[in-house]
Amino acid sequence: VSRIGVLTSGGDSPGMNAAIRAVVRTGLYYGLEVYGIMRGYQGLMENDIKKMESRSVANIIQRGGTILKTARCKAFHTEEGRKQAYDVLKSHGIDGLVIIGGDGSFQGAVKFSREFDIPCIGLAGTIDKDIYGTDFTIGFDTAVNTAVEAIDKIRDTADAHDRLFIVEVMGRDAGYIALHSGIATGAENILVPEQKTNIQDVIASLQEKERRKKLVNIIVVAEGDEFGGANKVAEAIKQHVPGVEARVCILGHIQRGGAPSCLDRLIASRMGYHAVESLIEGRHNVFVGIQNNRMNYVPLENVGKRKGTISSEWMKIVKILAS
């Protein structure tokens, strides 16, 4: 490779800028030309591309969001869209592509890499941590810390009023943000999509706590939980536990913003560096993960594979510690 492109795609995540910086500076170090592609696959198709220098990524490692902007692009999932993108890359002489994004973005890359001769490398950038083959995704740690900070604050007011709070966190169909933030804030219950939610159990445990006069309760619900999110859970509880003072708080996009944590900056820097090395060494059409502190190069084809589970041990710990 001699000229590479880098883009961010799908939902942004804190640390994407650190990853862009690592890709640009590693590429330049190895004598490559590096092009920043704006707004993900959308900007690629629209030829919204600019040459990057070392200075272009100065002073961004600490910033949330993505300087390249991002988009969820439906057109790239069509054959015509991908052909258009290929033509743009060819016109710039770009012969390698680094895609920083999540599941959906990698699915696009799988199709693209099957059809065209431009090698693609993925970097797992998503707050959801829902990617097979990596212990970390860029942004997860920051999002969890943001959620923890928010839930700690909620506990203060919950305690002052002796109230039950049901807090909904993001994660799409994965429950990791809920699990990690719930454990770290001492939540009395955590509802995740990976485990069947038995609302009767949730209610029974609240009633039992009421008997013991444990009035402050926090339930963290993953947005993808099959019961249907915090509002549904609150409704069911209010129906079955008369007189309960329950409040709902949906944390929402606050979890996607903010300065990346040290861990996210570290993994983004490491993954970005290895993405460029992979392109140079001919390790193509993989995404770069980290497993057991080692780089793990997972074929893009494996995207969508089993994304890991939440062990029943963790759920047992939640129960015991909240008693």
Ligand code: F6P
């Ligand atoms: O994938 C990241 C994520 O923040 C999910 O947790 C959430 O379900 C989704 O994106 C929200 O997407 P949007 O910002 O497009 O509403």
